[in-house]
Structure formats: C-alpha cells, structure tokens
Amino acid sequence: MKNKALQEQRIRGYFIEATKEILKSEGLKSVSVRNIAEKAGYSFATLYNYFKxxxxxxxxxxxxxxxxxxxxxxxxxxxxxxxxxxxxxxxxxxxxxxxxxxxxxxxxxxxxxxxxxxxxxxxxxxxxxxxxxxxxxxxxxxxxxxxxxxxxxxxxxxxxxxxxxxxxxxxxxxxxxxxxxxxxxxxxxxxxxxxxxxx
Incomplete structure (x- = not known):
C-alpha cells in the first residue's frame, strides 16, 4: 500500500474509532460532526473528505x-x-x-x-x-x-x-x-x- 493510501486508511480509522467511543459512552444523541472531529483530532471539514x-x-x-x-x-x-x-x-x-x-x-x-x-x-x-x-x-x-x-x-x-x-x-x-x-x-x-x- 502506498503512503497516501495508508494515511487515508489511518485517518478514516481515527474517525470511526472516535464515533464508536462516543456511541459507546454517550449514545447517538451525542454524535455530531464537531464531536467526532474533536475526538479524532481533526477539523470537522476533514471528516467530509473521508465520509459522505x-x-x-x-x-x-x-x-x-x-x-x-x-x-x-x-x-x-x-x-x-x-x-x-x-x-x-x-x-x-x-x-x-x-x-x-x-x-x-x-x-x-x-x-x-x-x-x-x-x-x-x-x-x-x-x-x-x-x-x-x-x-x-x-x-x-x-x-x-x-x-x-x-x-x-x-x-x-x-x-x-x-x-x-x-x-x-x-x-x-x-x-x-x-x-x-x-x-x-x-x-x-x-x-x-x-x-x-x-x-
């Protein structure tokens, strides 16, 4: 896998893990683009580069x-x-x-x-x-x-x-x-x- 593809996979993984943590601890009501991005350590605009x-x-x-x-x-x-x-x-x-x-x-x-x-x-x-x-x-x-x-x-x-x-x-x-x-x-x-x- 090339470096760019690895980096994209890693960033996608951060967003998924952040969402899972929020869902486990607080439920769907606390899931928002800003909360996920903050927990993942990226800007909320970055999320839309990887997910619809x-x-x-x-x-x-x-x-x-x-x-x-x-x-x-x-x-x-x-x-x-x-x-x-x-x-x-x-x-x-x-x-x-x-x-x-x-x-x-x-x-x-x-x-x-x-x-x-x-x-x-x-x-x-x-x-x-x-x-x-x-x-x-x-x-x-x-x-x-x-x-x-x-x-x-x-x-x-x-x-x-x-x-x-x-x-x-x-x-x-x-x-x-x-x-x-x-x-x-x-x-x-x-x-x-x-x-x-x-x-």
Whole structure:
C-alpha cells in the first residue's frame, strides 16, 4: 500500500474509532460532526473528505460493533459443547455484551433507522444479527432432529423479541432491579424457550 493510501486508511480509522467511543459512552444523541472531529483530532471539514456524512460513519460503526459482539460471544461460548448448551451460552453472552454497552443496544434497537442510515440492508443487518450468531447451533439442532425447522423459526423469533424486551426494560427502567435479578429472568426465559424444542 502506498503512503497516501495508508494515511487515508489511518485517518478514516481515527474517525470511526472516535464515533464508536462516543456511541459507546454517550449514545447517538451525542454524535455530531464537531464531536467526532474533536475526538479524532481533526477539523470537522476533514471528516467530509473521508465520509459522505455522519450517518455513513454510524453505519460503519454498527458493522464494527457487530464484529466486536460476535468476537465476544465466540470467546465466551468457546468451551461449551455444541447443541442446546452452546446455543444457551451464545444467548447469554449476547445479553452480557449489551448490558456492558447500553449505548450500543440503544443504537441497534431504539434509534430510528432513518437516524442511522437509509440503506435498505440496515434493518435486516440489525434484526438478523442474533440469528446469525446462533446459525450454526440451530442448523445442528435441526440436522440432529432435536427441533424441526418450523419450531426453530418460531423459537428464533421468540428469543429475539423476548431478549430485546428484557434488555430494553433492564437498561432503561432497571427492571428487574440489579444484574443478578436480570440474569435470573434471562435464564428463566431462555430455559422456557429451549425446554421443549418442538413446541
């Protein structure tokens, strides 16, 4: 790579990292061209040399956060045996990640898509993320006839809506009160969904 291309890549990286830091700590409401530029150490005019607008940057951050979450989930569930136990470990690690980074949860599930990016693949990218994390385990369970494809589709939907609801109430309303109570509620919900796979 030539020096100019390396420098451009590095500067783009500074802007992306600055945006990610703001999103993690303060949420989308604090993301502005000036805030990003200040944190990155460049003028706000420089940002437009590398990105179309702030939404373009935020969309790149969504992709980065998904990769980060995926790596976290992989690490946390690595030693768990395949199948239902692995699926359970993935779901719990997914919850843990968003509890640690509530700003990312808000970005994924509470912000209007028009505030993130107008690209048509933004919604499926976000709503399909949990399925993507669990894809191998669901395939394995279906192949081993632990669950039918129809039942798996129903369970996937129930888990997405149920876990998103649990996170929403805990992060924004502190219900249930305290992380141990949240974890207990999450375990109970996951158990109820995985207990009878073919229902």
């Amino acid at each position: 607008d702030v939404k373009d940057l935020v969309f790149l951050c969504v992709q980065d956060f998904q990769e980060e979450c995926s790596a976290y989930v992989t690490t946390r569930s690595a030693k768990t045996a395949k199948g239902e136990k692995k699926l359970r470990a993935i779901l719990l690690a997914y919850l843990e990640y968003f509890v640690q980074y509530p700003g990312i949860f808000e970005l994924f599930f509470m912000e209007k898509l028009s505030d993130l990016n107008k690209q048509p693949d933004t919604a499926p990218l976000i709503t399909g993320f949990l399925d993507k994390l669990c894809e191998e385990e669901w395939k394995s369970l279906i192949t081993n006839k632990t669950v039918t494809a129809t039942a798996a589709a129903n369970k996937k939907a129930a888990l997405l809506y149920g876990l998103s609801g649990l996170l929403l109430l805990y992060i924004n309303r502190q219900t249930p009160s305290g992380y141990p109570a949240f974890l207990k509620a999450a375990n109970t919900f996951i158990d109820s969904q995985l207990k009878e796979m073919n229902t």
